[in-house]
Amino acid sequence: MDLIQIDENGLHLVFEKTEDFGCKLLHFSALPFDERSLLHVHDRETGGLRLNTERYNLLEIMISGQNRPGERHGNKYISTSPGDRMKLVYFADKHNEFGRKLEIHMEDKICGIETISHMQFYNGVQAVRCWTDVKNVGTEPQGLEYVSSFALTGIEKEGMLSTDDKMRVWYPHNGWQREMQWESYTFPQLGLARCQPEEIQRSSKVIGATNIGNWSTKEYLPMGLLENTETGSNLFWQIEHNGSWHWEISDQMGNFYIQLSGPTETESHWWKNLQPGETFTTVPVCVGSTLGKFDDAMGELTKYRRMIRRKNADNEKLCVIFNDYMNCLWGNPTTAKELPLIDAAHKAGCEYFCVDAGWYADGFWWDNVGEWLPSKERFPNGLEEVMDYIRSKGMIPGVWLEIEVMGICCPKAARVHPDWFFTRHGKKVHDRSRWQLDFRNPEVVEHANEVVDRLVRDYHVGYIKMDYNIEPGIGTELNADSVGDGLLGHERAYLAWLDSVFARYPDLVIENCSSGGMRIDYAMLSRHSIQSTSDQEDYLRYASIAANAPSGLTPEQSAIWSYPMKGGGREEAVFNMCNALMQRIHQSGHLAEIPEEDFTLVKEALDYYKTIRGDIKRALPFWPLGTSHFADTWVSLGLKTAHKAYITVWRRGAPDGRCTLPVDFLRGNEHVNVRCAYPANHNTKCAWNPEKGTLTVDLPAPICARIFELEY
Template identity: 25%
Template sequence: MPIKELSRFSSHDTEFVYFINEDQTVGFSLYPRAKKNELVEHRKNINDLATCVPIIKVFGGDWPAYKVHDLVQIKCVGEVSPGAFSAGSSMRSTESNLLFQDQRVEGNRVITILKHKYFDLEVEHKLEFNHENDYVLLSSKVINRGETEVKLENVSSFCLDGLSPFQQDDGEGAYYFHRFLSTWSAEGKHEVRSAEDCNFERSWSGHGARTMRYGQVGSMPVKDYFPFIGLEDRQHQVMWGAQLAQPGSWQMEFYRRGDFVSLSGGQGDREHAHWLKNLKPNESFATPQAIVSTCCGGIEDLQNRLVQYQLRELESLPQSEQDLPIVFNDWCTTWGHPSEDNILKIADALAGSHVKYLVMDDGWFNDEPGCQQGLGDWNVSKTIYPNGFKNLCLKLQEKGFIPGIWFELENCTEGSELFHREELLLKVDGFVLQRGTRRFLDFRKQEVHDYLAEKVIKTLKNNHISYIKTDYNDTIGMGCDGAESLGEGLRQHLAGVQAFYRRMREEIPDLVIEVCSSGGHRLEPSFMDLASMGGFSDSHEGTDIPIIAANTAMQIAMRKNQIWAVLREDDNVSRVYYSMAATFMGRMCLSGDLFLLNVQQKQIMQAGQEMYLQIKKSIPQGYIRIVRHGVSSYLHPKGYQIFARYAKESAYLVIHSFENAPSSIEYELEGNWKIGQVFKQDHINLSLKAKVLSLSGVEDYKGLVIELMPQL
């Protein structure tokens, strides 16, 4: 079936192409303009393949090499389910069910209107771009224009088709699939596999669907994978990829029925995430936003472009955040047992340091010692602050700190009165939803918002606290009662959660919000929009911290990537350098036995802070490169890692050696630089010649930071 170009748009380095067939099916693709000369005319059919010739002799006709996949993937209750053996694996349309109606341009927005073949639905696809950004935004909206209710089972935020336009056939050996795996305290492990390794070659006739749907179900959007999908045409060195701004269940999907690979993603569908949405007449549903990009190069080039989305409104951050202050958090010092005495002791130990935020973690509300017990009532302890909690916060301010406290505001645990207020809690099948010792507040209820305004916002205001660490330590799972499906209940609940986050910022404009969810389970764009920082991981003291920190620096803006440096009194010199150096891949957060450190340990800690102040100008804007040799296991890392941050007029390297590290390492720099300040042990020697940095004297488990200055 003939396919022609419908329209074309351009940003500074990317071409966006809409194409349409005779049946009025519209598809969408994009590619780097720098590769325009490598575009090829793709074969139209596979009639001459040895596997097809015999059957064509019997049945006749053309066997197309590919088909156009709808701009928006949609499935409604009552329409024919997808075929091609995809039931249970995909709810994408195997045949088109949307027809082109109109397309209009509104400034930097392209709105494409589609009509459903079988229901009175209008589907609006939106592309948002400008001539400066390295990414575009894609989203969809479904509107019921009819007089009867329609039930949605699947709606995509984006669907990229016709990949790769640089291949004239099925691209043997060209395609590689990229994902980022995530588990607790081991976030962001990069996975790349070829199409052949994934058994994702086209079927001999193009009939059988190849599909790989993955995602996350529940209220921890980064529990299993980061909400990301990536495709590489390695033969032409081009990447395509997308991130989803989604706080709950989501899915991504690689799909193939012919020569081309298609990528799609959005709200988790009915099969994957138990989601069903009823649209009454004149009602609409808008999908989560997808951040999409394409580029020449590899996975780091793609990620450098996607995370720029999180930097678009920096002026809205609190004034204190403009200077990227250093954080101290007492979690790995007091382990949930803070008191007026030990907090002031910590403050005195930090005198003369460059720490600005002093955060009191779990336990500030407990009259009796205990970790994460009685969450939900949020009554300030009457016993551990003999002079009052407000007085302690004021003393911290007098000492030059901005005080912060920890809340797990969405949950409650045994031992609290709130635990038994079932009218405020989420339910499943009529029973209170409980995971382990945790129950969950229902943020669709105004009473919950009012309760937390009194307990959280008022506590912050009354005690002059302008830093909040919001933790979240279990997942709801597939959803909750109160909507047409469990998945829709979850979606509505999380919309309420994020509304409360916005309310906190509105009522306390200078509030610094650190989003933590057992470390890194909420490191996705919609939560990062609400936060000044995100906790990178719950790996507090592992030797894997530099590896995880580099991973998360590829997923969120580095200025929001808060990394632990937990220092212990029995740490040797190498360990102090190792821990401090890891924080240079984002925001420095100190903890541990600070008031027990010896003179040499304190000197290294102070030197590390001063080095951080020197290089932090490179953190807000720039791009990263990561080199790893021999690194496979996180618990028992071997080899070494080089993390490079390049900015316009500054750069730096963070280098960590692991077990069985080589004694010498070489790294070729991008651009012309000279060595500036260094943070390292004396026995490690550096030299730079013809852009090649050489290190000697390297031993196992060392950490160092090297400032790079422009070579004029």
């Protein structure tokens, strides 16, 4: 075998150059390569066994009109054509500012296409960013139906046990008010049990996840984890796209594979008619591997996310934001209501104050959004009075915005050309009494720029909560090869617009919000410094979302609501603050009206936060009790640095107030000092057991939360 072996940052990759000039990816793992793990099949000519790597395609690509002569594949993206016949042109091994970079150039002369498979390493991170360029170098258009950003066969090959017994797939279920809820499954539980002799295992069954539309995370986060419980290794991934995406795991010719991509024809109505001379680039994906469990994988992913993110001051400062919406003004702001809230937020120690929805309309505002002009009825002396008052208190003002839509009652909607909006079957696409703006249209971009420029120029806004509350579906037919092509074009145009805004206003903080967490993806989060994690209105349930949030994004980007209620009492106020203290604080609630004792606990929490936020931005997450479910009576989240760990523990109705939490990475360490850090008057006992590596805590009330510090 003619092999190319790449060992970088704890990852081991092996490529094969075949005799017929193909290029195969044989291995991608934190485990070293062992050729004996490759599948050997019966050779009918010799009667012996032979090595079979023909299905280990580095790239799968499907072009219209091409035959798929291989095995029974159903809708699986295997036996693609010309994917099966791509030939290696050259293999480039480079270095750049981020680290090592591989570029594998291949071609298919029948269709007249050339491809480059990119693999970008990042120094010190066990993860790789992958994407594919497809160029039409022929004389005829070629219809793209599918292009993989990453493809790997043999994901099960390490170890002796059956895939039924050793492989587990971790899914991050996501949904409105129930974001980032992880579950793990065996292959048989998902309908992919072994049913044939190992060397011919194949079926039409696929497991995986798909998103269709512009809310990228309305059912799942675009990520996952595959665990080999026998070898202690894992493979993890994320798809970095703000729209339609697809990943799948299935079997072919005795092996199992994984493939990651953006939009596809079968799933998401995407088809691209690639013209001669034109290049299409897939959405980027991240793939990594560690020896360890879920926590180890999420740690590497956290480091990777920090590497690819736009450099910005917000993720260095981690300022405290007050927002007047959640369990507070509920989208009904006025000058009279805002002024006492501004005073209270300033007194508590907030550093930004955001006026949420409703500031642009006299009454019901949902279906007339789009012009973004302040309501004179709500603000008799102008919005400037409120913005100036915020600044007079030493805070930076912000407003809520939903720039991608226009309400059906917006006066401006009647004055603009219909090509401003998504269209299907000759009709403008409605959703929830709004129309979707198409950012491929230069006039739409001009409109969006005018709104942002006016807010910054006239009202000195330094924070925008950029919300997005509709799902326009599969795309738009205007100026597109397919509705999915139109959607992809819009999404990429929107990202380009965001880049231009940050170029003009590098210090402007723009929060990514889509009905809470409906677009928690790293196309958006490589640009936005902060993300709304949920619209969850119940602080008890929010604890599960808060605990799991660092799996979906970095802690310093993860905005968690804290909203102490007017009649909640001491432990309710502490619980609310503990929800947010180890990530980004979205403070809300009627701070001007809650009891003084509760307000004091809020201020204590914000003062404490300012002493630890320097650690939050470099810490890695861990989960002593595993990821949380809504029914759990005990919930925990940890953040660890080189010399200190922080652990939030929530008690939600557990009858016994004692909980023991494993902290595996400190097992055997006798020099661990533990204290309850918040609140100061905590009535809480805690103890460290170095031999077992466990923290035991006694929480004094059935509904109760505390934050502990472990120094080592």
